[in-house]
Amino acid sequence: MSASGDDNTWTRIYATVRRIPAGRVATYGQVASVAGLGRLARVVGYALAAVVDSSTVPWHRVINARGEISMRHDGPGGGVLQRLRLEREGVRFDARGRVSLAEFGWRPRVRKS
């Protein structure tokens, strides 16, 4: 992609996503905010969509503000892999397939027990 020195927005997004600990989930808006990108939630999703599974980026820990897994373009079943990965890390899903952000929501900087 870019010639070199990829200080693009994408690199920042990946760096932030890597900070998300296992068993925790962060929203696109939160990642964008922590990355210092403001409200580039859309770009965050776009960047994660371009990431490959072989990447070191735990893209599966990033979900939307609804606490649900966003669907790519494959329709239903597209986020099954993501859900299995999160469950394997200890994240619980409700009957609707939603996660409690109040419980598993990632809290950058401030850690309140």
Added chain:
DNA sequence: CCACTGACGAGTG
């Protein structure tokens, strides 16, 4: 340079 698209968010009814 212009137009359309896209793993979203926040506000309103």
Added chain:
DNA sequence: GCACTCGCCAGTG
């Protein structure tokens, strides 16, 4: 809590 609308910025053709 859910459905609809507008706004956000970057990437691609």
